[in-house]
Amino acid sequence: xxxxxxxxxxxARQITSPIVQVIRKSKVTPDSLxxxxxxxxxxxxxxxxxxHLIIGGVLVLVSGLFDILDGALARSTNKTTRFGALLDSTxxxxxxxxxxxxxxxxxxxxxxxxxxxxxxxxMVGSFVTSYVRARAEGLGLxxxxxxxxxxxxxxxxxxxxxxxxxxxxxxxxxxxxxxxTVGQRxxxxxxxxxxxxC
Numbered sequence: 001x002x003x004x005x006x007x008x009x010x011x012a013r014q015i016t017s018p019i020v021q022v023i024r025k026s027k028v029t030p031d032s033l034x035x036x037x038x039x040x041x042x043x044x045x046x047x048x049x050x051x052h053l054i055i056g057g058v059l060v061l062v063s064g065l066f067d068i069l070d071g072a073l074a075r076s077t078n079k080t081t082r083f084g085a086l087l088d089s090t091x092x093x094x095x096x097x098x099x100x101x102x103x104x105x106x107x108x109x110x111x112x113x114x115x116x117x118x119x120x121x122x123m124v125g126s127f128v129t130s131y132v133r134a135r136a137e138g139l140g141l142x143x144x145x146x147x148x149x150x151x152x153x154x155x156x157x158x159x160x161x162x163x164x165x166x167x168x169x170x171x172x173x174x175x176x177x178x179x180x181t182v183g184q185r186x187x188x189x190x191x192x193x194x195x196x197x198c
């Protein structure tokens with residue numbers, strides 16, 4: 001695992017450990033946290049569509065915490081399952097879609113062209129970034145490489161939502177770095193398969 005991925009995991013562990021110790025004493029399951037995270041993101045998407053971007057940004061940030069907690073709780077309670085992993089990955093994509101659709105509704109309603117284009121490209125970039133990793137892992141490769149994982153996408157999107165004047169710049173950055181990450185992951189898989197490791 002590369003150092004950046006290790007850094008992300010360590011940071012997430014520092015944030016979640018105290019909270020997980022409290023949650024594990026309850027009857028809350030990892031899958032229920034995954035569902036809550038999705039529902040918060042759907043609500044955020046609807047709120048964003050009505051131009052309440054700051055509130056939407058706060059909700060996306062809160063849902064991001066649930067996204068970290070579900071896996072941490074599963075590992076802490078030895079309740080990791082293959083279905084839980086699938087549910088988490090599927091809901092991550094649905095959560096991203098909810099936010100992007102909310103932004104599309106907002107800016108298409110204003111008759112704009114640039115922002116809907118950037119939002120559409122950001123959505124494609126985000127989905128392809130995740131798809132390349134999933135497909136690589138299906139080939140037996142641990143493809144966590146890349147500059148812009150879901151965590152970074154969520155953070156920069158929240159910043160854009162909470163500081164509306166820079167949202168167009170944030171979306172442009174999101175588009176560019178998502179496709180850079182796609183390229184990095186494709187290059188990684190090409191290198192690994194070329195050397196006969198897979």
